[in-house]
Amino acid sequence: MKTMLCRTWKIFFPGLSFLLFLACAGFLAGCALKDPKALASPPAMPSSWSAEIHAQGMVPDENWWRTFDSSGLEDLLKEALAASPDMAMAVERVVQAETQLRIAGASLFPSLNINGGSSWRRNWASGGKTGSTESSTLSLGASYEVDVWGKVAADVRAADALFSAAAYDEEAVRLSLMAGVATGYFQVLALEKRLDIARDNLAIANRVLDFVNSRYRHGSATELDVKRQQSAVLSQEATCLSLEEQYAQQLSALAILVGRAPQDFQVRTEAFQDLRIPEVGAYLPSDLLLRRPDIARAEAQITASEANVTVARAAFFPSIQLSGSGGLSSTALLSLSGPQSSLGLSAAIAQTLLDGGRRRNQVEAAESRLREQVETYRKVILTALKEVEDGLSRAGFSARQMALQEDVVEKASRSLFLAELRYREGADDLLTLLEAQRSLFQAEDQAVQLRLGRLNAALDLYKVLGGGWQKEAEGG
Template sequence: MPHTNMLAGCLGAVLLAGCAHTIPATEPAPAVDLPAGWSQASQAGSKEWPDSHWWQRFGSDELSQLVREGQESNLELAAALSRVRQAEAQARIAGVALLPAVDAYAGASRDLPLAGHHNANLASSGQLQVSYELDFWGKNAASAAAAEASLRANFYDRQTVALTVTSGIVSTYLQVLSLHDRLEMARENTRTAERVLTLVEAQSSVGAATTVDLARQRSAVASQRAAIPDLLQQEREAQSALAILLGRSPQTFRISDHGLASIHLPQVTAGMPSELLSRRPDIRRSEAMLAAASANVEAARAALFPSIRLTGSTGTQSSALTSLLNAQTLFANVGASLVAPIFDGGRLRTERDLAIEQKQELVQNYRSTVLSALAEVDTVLGQINSLDEQRRLKEVELEQTRVAFNLSEIRYKAGAEDLMTVLDTQRNLSDVQNELGKLKLKRLQATVSLYKALGGGWQAG
C-alpha cells in the first residue's frame, strides 16, 4: 500500500508539472518617455537610418578594405566572440537540468579460495539508473531562460564592440589623412616663409631691410619648420593606433600618402527616436541583461519550494558470468523523493531578495542607457550643424586672409609695406589653414559619431 501511494504521488506530480508556469523568452522593456523628434534638425527632411555598410559612403576603397580587415582580425572582437561562445556553452549547461540523467554501473568480483577451499565464486552486476527532477516550480526553466538571456546579452555586446571597433577604424583613418594634409600645409607654409626670407635677405643686402627684420623672418621660418616634427609624430601615433585596431604590428603598417580631398562627406539623417531602441546594440544588451535578471528572480523564488525527483533503475546481478543475462537475475525499481528546505538561516529568502534588487538596478540601468543614447544622437546632430556653420565662416576667413597675405607681400616688395605686416598676415594665414583642417576632420568624425550613435546600421533580426 505505501508503494501504491508513492506511485500515485509520482504520477500526480508528473501531471501537475505540465501546469507549471513557464518563463517568457524575453522581458518586456521598462517604459521610457521618448521624444517625438530630435531637438536638432537633421540635414535632410527625410528620416532615414544608416545601412550596415555605412563606411562605404565615405567613398574610399582603402577605408573599406581596412574595415573588412579590422572586422576579421581585431583582437577585442575576437575576445568578444569568445565570450559569446562561452555564453552558448553556459546556455547548453543550464538546459541539461531540464533533461533526465542516465547513469550506467557495472562491476565484477571474485572470491579467492583460502587454505583448504577449492571453490571460487564469481559475481557480476550491471545497473542502469535514470533520475529526473520535476521542474514543478519552474526553477530549472528559469535558470535556462537566464542563461539564454545572458547569451543574447553577449551577442549584443559583441555587436557593440564591433560598432566601436569599426567607427574607431574609420575615425582614426580620417585622422591620419588629416595629418597628411596638415603636414603638407606646414611644408607649404615653410616654403612660403623661406621665400619671404629670401626677399628680406635681398633687401637687407642693399640696406632696404634692417637686421631686426632679417632676424624676425628667420624666426618665422624656424617656427614653421618646428611644427613639422610634431605633426610627423602625431601621424606616427595615429598610424600605430590604426594598426592596433586592425590587429597588425605598427612597425610594418602604413597607409597611402594622401589627404582628405579623396574623402566624400556623406549626408546622414536620423529616424524617429523610438526606433533607436531596436537599432542600438547596447540598448538591446541592457534589455537582455534585464531578462536574465528576471529569470534569476524566478529561479530564486522557486528555490524556496520543495524539489521533486523521480528515479528508476534496472539491471542484472549474478554469481556467475554465464547467467548474467538470465531473466531470473533481472531487477528493477522506481522511486520518488521530495526535498523541502526547512531551516537554512534565511539564505534562500536573502538570495531571492538579492535577485529582486539586482533586477531593479538593471531596470534603472536600462532607462539610463536609453536616455544616454537619445542625448548622444541629439548632441552629435547639434555638433554637425555647428561645425557646418564654423567651416563656412572659416572658409570665408581663409579666402580673405590669403588675399591679405598676397597683397602684403606684393606691397613689401614695392617698399610700400613694412615686414611686420607681412609677418602678421603670414602667421594669420598659417593659423587659419590649420584651423580649417581641424574643422574638416571634426566634421567628418562627427559624421562617424552620428553613424555610431544611430547604431551603425545594425538592427536585431
C-alpha cells in the same frame, strides 16, 4: 477470495502509489512560479529631436561606411573585422554564452548512466576450508529532477537572455570598432594634409627669408628683420616636427585597432579632400529602442534578471527527484550467463527547513539586481537620446563653421599675397608680412581640422544611431 484481493493489492500498490505521486507532481507543476514583470513598457520617449535634422539626410543603412566614398577605409574595415582582438573577444563571449545556454538546457532532460563490473574474491578461513566467489553486474540508471516550480526553465530563460545580450554586445563592439577605425583613418589623412600645409608654409617662410637676406645685404632691411624671419622659419620647422610625431602616433594607434603590429604598418591613403561628407538623417527617437544594440543588450539583461528572481524564489520549495534502474547480475566472472534481473523505481523529495536566512537574502539580492538593471536600461536610453541630440547639433554647427572657414582661408591667402607684394615695394614692414604668414597657416590648418570635425560628426551620428543595425522582431 479476500486473500487473493489482498495479494493483488500488495503487488500493484507500489506502482499505483508511484503513478499517484507523478499525478501530484504534474498538478503542482501548474503552480510553477512566473517571472516578475519589472518593465511593462520602456520609458517615455520624446516625439522629435530638438536639434535641426538635415532634410536631405539619409538614415543609416547596413553599409553606412560606403557613404564616405573611401576605398582605403573599406579595406581597413575588412581587415579590422577579421583580425581585431576586440572583435575576436566579443565573438568568443557569444560562444561562451551559447555554451552556457546549452548547459542550462541539458537540465530539462533526464540523465542516463550505465555501470558494469566483474569481481573475484577468495577467502581463507582459519583452520577451515577456503572459498572463492565470482560476480558480474551490468546496470542502467536514469534520474530526472521534476521541474515543479519552474526553476530549471527559469535558468534556461536567464541563459537564453544572456546569450542574446552577448550577441547584442558583439554588434555594439563591431559598430564601435568600425567607427574607431574610420576615426583613426580620417585623422591620418587629416594629419597628412596638415603636414602638406605646414611644409608649404615652411617653403613660403624660407622664400621670404631669402628675400629679407637680400634686402639686408643691400642695406634696405635691418638685422632685426632677418632674425624675425629666421625665427618664423624655425617655428614652422618645429610645427612640422610636431605634426610628424602626431602622424606616427596616430598610425600606430590605427594599427592596433586593425589588429596589426605598429612596426612598419602603412596604409593606402588617399587625398583628404576627396573624402565625401555625407548628410546623415535620424530616426524618430522611439526607433532607437530597436536600432541600438546597447539598448537591446540592456533589455536582455533585464529579462535575465527577471528569470534569476524566479530561480531564487523557487529555492523556497522542495525539489523532487525521480530515479529508475535496471540491471543484470550473475555469479560468474566476466560473464552474465544465467543472470538475475532487477528493476527499481524511486522518488525523493527534499526541503531545506533552516538555512540562516540564506535563501531569503538571495531573493532580495536578485530583486535588487533586477531593479538595478531597470535603472541601467533607463540610463542607456537617456544616454542614447543625448548622444543623438548632441550629434545632430554638432553636425549642423560643423557644417556652418566649415563654410565660414573657407572664406577665412580665401581672405588670408589674398592678404599674404598683398603683404608680400607691399613688403617688396617697401610699403609695409616685415611684421605685417609675418602676421599675414601666420594668419594663412592658421586658417588653412583650422580648415583641415574643421573638415575632419565634420567627417567625425557624420561618423558619430552613424554610430549613435546604431549604424543601420536593427533588432529582429521577437520570434522572428
